[in-house]
Amino acid sequence: MTLRLQRRRFRFALLQPLRTAAGELRERCGWLLRLDDDQGGVGWGEVAPLQPQQFMACEQALAALPDELPEAQLEAVLREAPGPVGFGLGAALAELQGVVGAAAPQGWLKAPAPAxxxxxxxxxxxxxxxxxxxxxxxxxxxxxxxxxxxxxxxxxxxxxxxxxxxxxxxxxxxxxxxxxxxxxxxxxxxxxxxxxxxxxxxxxxxxxxxxxxxxxxxxxxxxxxxxxxxxxxxxxxxxxxxxxxxxxxxxxxxxxxxxxxxxxxxxxxxxxxxxxxxxxxxxxxxxxxQGPTPAAPGLAPGWTPAGSIFSNDPEQVWAAAV
Known part of the structure; x- marks a missing residue:
């Protein structure tokens, strides 16, 4: 199956800098991915490295991908790609394949109360x-x-x-x-x-x-x-x-x-x-x-601003990244 890959940059600032032993994090930036198949299916991904030194590697990995490629080629690429690129491509493929999302039995689950x-x-x-x-x-x-x-x-x-x-x-x-x-x-x-x-x-x-x-x-x-x-x-x-x-x-x-x-x-x-x-x-x-050791997830509520780029609807996120 041939897939069509689109990329779109995004950037947003945190509501306050996150200070850690490794330094300060003030903003997030990266790429949204849209993957379309020839049957009208769409899968969505996101590539956003945390470390500055990873950004160029991710940018190069995405630039090396053609706009159209077979599914098997994409599966091979993501196994060797930097972690954030592997996440973005794997996430989009999983949604296209019905592993998660509207086509999956559970749909999208909601998280429990966070830390x-x-x-x-x-x-x-x-x-x-x-x-x-x-x-x-x-x-x-x-x-x-x-x-x-x-x-x-x-x-x-x-x-x-x-x-x-x-x-x-x-x-x-x-x-x-x-x-x-x-x-x-x-x-x-x-x-x-x-x-x-x-x-x-x-x-x-x-x-x-x-x-x-x-x-x-x-x-x-x-x-x-x-x-x-x-x-x-x-x-x-x-x-x-x-x-x-x-x-x-x-x-x-x-x-x-x-x-x-x-x-x-x-x-x-x-x-x-x-x-x-x-x-x-x-x-x-x-x-x-739902597993044997449930733990409050680290979702960091209150650290990111409001806006369509944080919507559960990926079409709205895609539009907000323009």
Whole structure:
């Protein structure tokens, strides 16, 4: 079957910069993909690398694709393409094939209530107050706080204030984005490992320190994120929690099959997608919630602006990207 591929650039700014140990994220940009077959079917995809060094590789991979190509050729290309390109092409093919979407038995699933993303530093405390006021309390909420962005002593003081404010039924995830050394990570784990509110420490050490990550996981719950992107083989071997960002990791049909098979300890997380990628994120999070270890997905509500580019209707997203 011959397929017709169209690409369209998009760009949007976050409502506030996301500060992490790796730097600041202020905007998202990339390409929307539209894939048409010769029977009137349409599939949609999105390509949006997070790392600046990946952007050129994705741009070159998309530019190398002809506007018309056989389905088998596209399947071969996406297996070798950079992760974000593999996601975009795989997502569009899956929709054309009826694996997901209107033609699939489940349609598009909705995600469960998400974790709330707290900003780094002292801004965390005011964001927590806003959340408590808007929701009438913090009971049964899950929070993710970005750490390793300030001197450790100051962040430890902020942690104590955060713990004082969280009710017993709340859950907490701390994301260091690989910014701690072993002694710092161990100190945080020792402080929190006995606290029933702790979900995990997320990527506490650098990707290169897998030995240290293994040792830390023996002391308490550790979730891998960036390690999974740079070393995909860990998705098969890491027995702890995995933070999975489908928009970055390649053909989403692979993760879809994992979740359909009931693989435990996968948590779905956003890379700040348009409405096209968001449909996939929510669908996979909905599947995860039906599995053996349901966990609040990381959808980062309140961090992206309103607008048609975030619509559930891909035609509206496509039009908004002009």
């Amino acid at each position: 709330l993303l707290l900003p780094a530093g002292e801004a965390m405390l005011s964001a927590l107050e806003v959340a408590a006021a808007s929701m009438g309390g913090l009971e049964r909420c899950t929070f993710k706080w970005k750490v390793a962005t300030l001197p450790d002593g100051l962040e430890r003081q902020l942690l104590e204030q955060l713990l004082q404010r969280l009710p017993p039924t709340a859950r907490l995830r701390l994301d260091a984005n690989g910014g701690w050394d072993r002694s710092t990570a161990e100190a945080w784990m020792q402080r929190l490992s006995d606290d029933p509110r702790l979900d995990w420490l997320e990527q506490p050490l650098a990707v290169q320190d897998q030995v240290g990550l293994n040792q830390l996981a023996a002391l308490g719950p550790v979730a891998l994120d960036e390690s999974l992107d740079q070393h995909p083989e860990l998705r098969l071997s890491w027995s702890g929690w995995q933070v999975r960002r489908p928009a970055l990791e390649g053909d989403p049909r692979l993760l879809l099959r994992e979740l359909q098979a009931g693989m435990p300890q996968r948590m779905l997380s956003t890379a700040f997608e348009t409405g096209v990628g968001r449909r996939w994120l929510e669908h996979l999070a909905g599947l995860q919630a």
